[in-house]
Amino acid sequence: MASTAIFSSLRRRRSPSLGAFFAPIDLADLALIQTLTTVSQDLISSSLDLLIPFQRRNSRSLLRKIKIFVVLFEFLKDSVFPLPSSATLCFKELYILIYRSKILLDYCSQSSRLWLLLQNSTISGHFHDLNQEISTLLDVFPMKELDLSVDMREQIELLKRQAKRSKLFIDPEDEMLRCKLFSFLDEFEQGRRPDPVELKTVFVESLGLRDARSCRSEIEFLEEQIFNQEEDGDSTISVISGFVALVRYCRFLIFGFEEELETGFGSGSFKKSKKSLICQEIGETFLTVPKDFCCPISLDLMRDPVIISTGQTYDRASISRWLEEGHCSCPKTGQMLMHTRLVPNRALRSLITQWCAAHGIPYDPIESADTAVETVVTPAATKAAIEANRATAELLVQQLSDGTQGAKTVAARELRLLAKTGKENRACIAEVGAIPLLKKLLSTSNPIAQENSVTAILNLSIHDKNKSRIMEEEGCLESVVDVLRHGMTEEARENAAATLFSLSAVHEYKKRITDEEGALEALAGLLTEGSQRGKKDAVTALFNLSTHSENCERMVEAGAVSALVGALATEGVAEEAAGALALLVRQGAGTEAVGREDEVVAGLIRLMRWGTPRGKENAVAALLEMCRTGVAMTERVVRVPALAGLLQMLLFTGTKRARRKAASLARVCQRCEAATMPMEAWGVELSFAGSSAAHQVPSFGGDVSVSVSVSVPISVPVL
Numbered sequence: 001m002a003s004t005a006i007f008s009s010l011r012r013r014r015s016p017s018l019g020a021f022f023a024p025i026d027l028a029d030l031a032l033i034q035t036l037t038t039v040s041q042d043l044i045s046s047s048l049d050l051l052i053p054f055q056r057r058n059s060r061s062l063l064r065k066i067k068i069f070v071v072l073f074e075f076l077k078d079s080v081f082p083l084p085s086s087a088t089l090c091f092k093e094l095y096i097l098i099y100r101s102k103i104l105l106d107y108c109s110q111s112s113r114l115w116l117l118l119q120n121s122t123i124s125g126h127f128h129d130l131n132q133e134i135s136t137l138l139d140v141f142p143m144k145e146l147d148l149s150v151d152m153r154e155q156i157e158l159l160k161r162q163a164k165r166s167k168l169f170i171d172p173e174d175e176m177l178r179c180k181l182f183s184f185l186d187e188f189e190q191g192r193r194p195d196p197v198e199l200k201t202v203f204v205e206s207l208g209l210r211d212a213r214s215c216r217s218e219i220e221f222l223e224e225q226i227f228n229q230e231e232d233g234d235s236t237i238s239v240i241s242g243f244v245a246l247v248r249y250c251r252f253l254i255f256g257f258e259e260e261l262e263t264g265f266g267s268g269s270f271k272k273s274k275k276s277l278i279c280q281e282i283g284e285t286f287l288t289v290p291k292d293f294c295c296p297i298s299l300d301l302m303r304d305p306v307i308i309s310t311g312q313t314y315d316r317a318s319i320s321r322w323l324e325e326g327h328c329s330c331p332k333t334g335q336m337l338m339h340t341r342l343v344p345n346r347a348l349r350s351l352i353t354q355w356c357a358a359h360g361i362p363y364d365p366i367e368s369a370d371t372a373v374e375t376v377v378t379p380a381a382t383k384a385a386i387e388a389n390r391a392t393a394e395l396l397v398q399q400l401s402d403g404t405q406g407a408k409t410v411a412a413r414e415l416r417l418l419a420k421t422g423k424e425n426r427a428c429i430a431e432v433g434a435i436p437l438l439k440k441l442l443s444t445s446n447p448i449a450q451e452n453s454v455t456a457i458l459n460l461s462i463h464d465k466n467k468s469r470i471m472e473e474e475g476c477l478e479s480v481v482d483v484l485r486h487g488m489t490e491e492a493r494e495n496a497a498a499t500l501f502s503l504s505a506v507h508e509y510k511k512r513i514t515d516e517e518g519a520l521e522a523l524a525g526l527l528t529e530g531s532q533r534g535k536k537d538a539v540t541a542l543f544n545l546s547t548h549s550e551n552c553e554r555m556v557e558a559g560a561v562s563a564l565v566g567a568l569a570t571e572g573v574a575e576e577a578a579g580a581l582a583l584l585v586r587q588g589a590g591t592e593a594v595g596r597e598d599e600v601v602a603g604l605i606r607l608m609r610w611g612t613p614r615g616k617e618n619a620v621a622a623l624l625e626m627c628r629t630g631v632a633m634t635e636r637v638v639r640v641p642a643l644a645g646l647l648q649m650l651l652f653t654g655t656k657r658a659r660r661k662a663a664s665l666a667r668v669c670q671r672c673e674a675a676t677m678p679m680e681a682w683g684v685e686l687s688f689a690g691s692s693a694a695h696q697v698p699s700f701g702g703d704v705s706v707s708v709s710v711s712v713p714i715s716v717p718v719l
Contacts, residue, residue: 047063117178215247248418295318415452451495455491458496481500511550539580543576564580578604595629624665638672647662
């Protein structure tokens with residue numbers, strides 16, 4: 001029988017009805033024969049339109065056998081019914097066999113050429129399995145009971161002998177071609193570039209890839225297989241990735257860029273792939289990250305989880321900063337640390353890596369002195385893929401440098417796609433000099449070229465080492481901000497905001513970004529008037545920038561506070577807006593600016609009522625900080641009728657930090673109301689507020705708890 005693997009792959013691609021794999025139990029006699037005739041004739045007629053570049057001999061042999069069965073079915077239509085029960089059973093099994101033959105032939109015709117070669121032995125085995133099933137079926141086929149004619153019996157006997165004698169056939173020419181393709185990967189692995197003439201001969205003449213469009217189809221199919229193999233946990237992903245890189249390199253080496261332009265790619269008719277960059281690179285940023293994967297300090301996805309002496313796990317950057325500030329206790333439990341040694345949590349890091357891969361989230365674990373020894377030996381094909389992608393990046397950068405305007409647009413798009421995955425790709429693209437050339441293209445008058453360029457820079461910025469390259473490139477930050485302010489497409493402006501968000505993950509860059517003329521104003525405008533995705537990019541960027549204490553005054557001047565207050569009413573961005581306000585209100589200028597906003601209290605109260613657990617946590621934290629600024633603000637908060645009930649609800653159902661902040665806010669409000677309102681009227685007694693339910697988490701100096709779910713980890717102080 002054909003293996004489960006090939007049919008599971010087919011189901012992912014075509015989703016055939018499961019019932020089609022079962023015999024037609026309700027059919028018998030003439031109806032069964034007519035059904036078999038129809039299915040077989042459909043298979044034979046459709047095979048005339050099938051283009052099977054490889055497995056020709058196996059597929060033709062299978063079709064010849066099925067044609068003989070069609071002759072048998074036509075003969076039996078004139079037979080006397082009912083059929084013998086043994087014959088009925090054989091024909092029902094034959095129905096399944098013919099249908100599975102159709103699936104295999106369709107699979108061969110719809111698969112890419114390289115994929116067929118990679119699976120050459122396996123697919124040949126599937127044909128052999130079907131042939132063996134035909135032989136087994138004919139061994140028990142009741143010819144005598146069916147009263148067949150002499151010539152019909154002779155044809156069946158001949159088919160039976162042929163099926164019994166047949167052996168597994170692997171086309172030697174196909175196998176030689178497969179080995180040749182692997183030899184190209186071996187050359188890349190050894191640091192050499194394959195001969196361009198030889199590559200052209202193999203790809204054009206042997207594989208039949210005669211234009212850039214056919215290369216694109218190969219790449220798309222192989223990338224789909226990578227996705228499927230990830231679901232199955234297959235270990236061949238690195239091999240397929242190597243061939244994707246090889247085809248991508250040959251596509252531009254052999255066919256250049258002009259054909260791309262003629263087909264409309266790189267012009268205004270550019271169409272995004274089904275897995276658009278927004279969905280995979282930006283939209284996934286706002287997935288709900290599993291709680292166990294987040295650092296208890298920063299609440300961000302951990303890049304380098306480590307275990308401290310109390311057994312708790314934190315991100316290395318966050319706990320290191322905590323220890324450097326002079327703390328000697330565990331932030332989560334309050335226990336004193338027996339020592340300050342940090343032990344890598346290898347198991348958790350592996351789980352985080354797998355989760356990120358499953359959701360398409362870029363994840364580059366930090367290599368430190370403690371983790372360097374954990375480096376896994378890279379499979380040979382992966383090294384070959386890296387070298388092939390480097391060669392492709394050099395071709396693309398050359399076009400960015402001296403190609404036509406259209407070729408530059410195509411090159412920017414390809415660099416954008418190449419930088420989507422893998423820190424190795426992002427590193428080599430920057431190393432071959434792409435950033436200065438992409439920066440120049442940001443000021444182009446071509447909207448597609450601008451959009452691809454800023455998105456390529458965004459993708460490159462995910463790699464930490466590239467952040468400094470981008471910031472140190474003269475005029476690059478200014479150009480990105482200019483796209484944010486005046487970009488010709490909405491996606492270009494959104495991706496420029498996302499780029500600032502990515503760059504602001506480095507603390508020392510936050511002030512530089514804030515000081516860049518028009519950056520904050522543009523982010524505030526995008527948060528106010530942008531699309532939902534644009535608002536998310538803007539609010540996360542503003543949150544990052546608000547964590548720098550020196551940025552408050554500039555953010556107030558740019559109207560960021562008003563934009564953040566307005567965002568409290570917008571689903572999907574209210575959490576981050578409340579977190580940013582909680583940070584800003586701690587500064588003098590921020591206190592005054594937030595106090596002038598009429599809707600801020602109502603917005604935070606609304607978030608406390610309807611928000612997510614993290615949204616409620618950020619909202620109560622912001623209200624607490626506002627009340628700590630003075631009696632006037634406290635009286636303003638106390639006057640909200642629903643506050644007492646919401647605080648009581650948080651004390652019972654909120655997160656640990658939310659309960660702690662709710663208890664603190666209740667005490668502040670109680671002190672304000674002590675002279676005019678009986679304490680019992682609040683429904684929250686001091687004794688309850690100080691109970692273990694509210695104080696299991698130790699106080700961190702009155703800081704505000706802020707949480708943001710982002711795919712680019714950011715070291716945010718415990719607030």
